Amino acid sequence: MSDVQLSHIAKRFGDHAVIHDLDLHVAPGEFCVFVGPSGCGKSTLLRMIAGLEKISDGTLSIGGRDMTRVPPANRGIAMVFQSYALYPHMTVAENISFGLRMSDMPKAEIERRVARVADTLELTPLLKRRPSQLSGGQRQRVAIGRAMVREPVVFLFDEPLSNLDAALRLQTRVEILRLHRQLGATMIYVTHDQVEAMTMADKIVVLSAGRIEQVGTPLELYHRPDNLFVAGFLGSPRMNFLRATLVPDGEAVSVRLAGGGSLVFDLPGTPHGEATLGIRPEHLRLLRSGEKGAGLVLSATVDLAEHLGAETILHLTASDGTALLLRTEGLARETIGDAVQVLVVPEACHLFAPDGRTLLNGSQG
């Protein structure tokens, strides 16, 4: 088990910087997920750790040793590619053993290792086949096997599930987690899929435009986002954002929504000005006729009701025209065109400054 330490890492292609002065520590044995929209630099960062991209600035150390200029093969890492990158002209066994065969490892040791990996990944019956004779999931397992056989201290995964169909994705996700428990190795995993990030990670690193937006456990990031970007990126359906004006009032601040109504928060020292109020769809509550709740009540009409079975997502338009998403029970009776009353509870609200920074995170989980 080894840790991975990035210090002041930067990457430039010519004059164009794609990673800016980035610091990150991945603890030994940790499952760390890089997540972010496409083009945020997450794959580039992974390839820099792998040694496939040169590090323009800063230092990388793995297991306490400086690896900034060390060739990929000597970093003790192994990588699983998005496209699997299996050699089409080699059998599964040859694919797995290729790297070992090219070093001067004794034949018996190679066979022992291949057999063990094949056993772990249930590839033994497939060893003589070629990649073209395998299903997507099987190819994926071969790619993982090829990484495992090197017995690396750090595994790198570059969007390994994005080519699989939904059912297989779920299954492979579980398998990778099982493997992580079994091997205890440090794993760094890149994805643009927030569900993968939330379900797999010990630690999520949210990236945007080559910078780290926030690092933390999945639930930390979900409930206590550092800024508007993280709040909006994690969570599906995404958080509702309402334009508001802050009016300081002694120790408290009054948040006046653009569409009318206001909420009061204990937030000393906030300046007067613009802000964004954020609330997750599951924290909005429908008020059925006659019901009362402590908080702000918004009137809205239903644009669309998505019945997912276990839950219903209502797409609403508030009276001032703001679009809202609301998550409610699966048997909700509301249909298109209905007028509804929505309760906003202050304890569930997040407040963001105009620059995107979080002023306040709701305490309701």
Place this chain on the structure above:
Amino acid sequence: MFPAPIQDARPLGRFGYAAAVPIVLVIWLLPLLAIALTSIRSLEDLSRGNYWGWPDRIMAVHNYRAVFTSSPMGRYLLNSIMITVPAVVGTLALSSMAGYALAKFRFRGNLALFAIFIGGNFVPFQVLMIPVRDLMIHVVPLYDTIWALVVFHMAFQTGFCTLFMRNFMRELPDALAEAARLDGVSELRIFWHVVLPLVRPALAALAVLVFTFIWNDYFWALVLVQSDSARPVTAGLQALSGMWLASWQLMSAGALIAAAPSVLLFFLMQRHFVTGLTLGATKG
């Protein structure tokens, strides 16, 4: 489906097609058939003017043996092989390495270099005649040796082949080489064990093409060699036409012998023309 299959055409169209195919085939193959027939005739048969009828005597063994015994044809054939084989091997080796570098490595001037390879293809070879001949006489003393032809053909064919290989290799996923690089495999071994096996169809196609070009070359054989010891079969046949004068049966037999290797190679290489070898490397 476009074009519509002939099976779906109207009866008249189908009939026209069925009638046209054999006619075109015969017109196409007639000269070849004439030469094949002539090569097994006797000289008397030809002097009597029997060009198209059945030969009065089948002289196949006699004629073909005569080609080898009464002329340096064996020597010419050997020269052709000694010129063509090294030139093809050298061309493929150089162009696949150059193509790989141009396709997969980022370096300054990559595109400019590639443009030069393409541009070289547009230089008419007649323009090169005098300079190359001078070069071979005065600078690199290879004139009138088979090496003159080997070196020249290699240099000349590498341009087109590099263009071809570069474009073919560009389609290989980068991740294949990267995966090997992560395993600590050297660039040369990646090239040998990963890249070359995957471009085998392209190599086979180029091998046949370039082999045919070089084997059939007549122009440079005239320009760069003049003695029998270095003369390939194309120029040799021409030289023999003076000696055999009216021996058309021997000319024909010689021509067929000269043409055989290209055809043979085509059939030998056919099983390598399998595309879709990269299927399964990556999804999709």
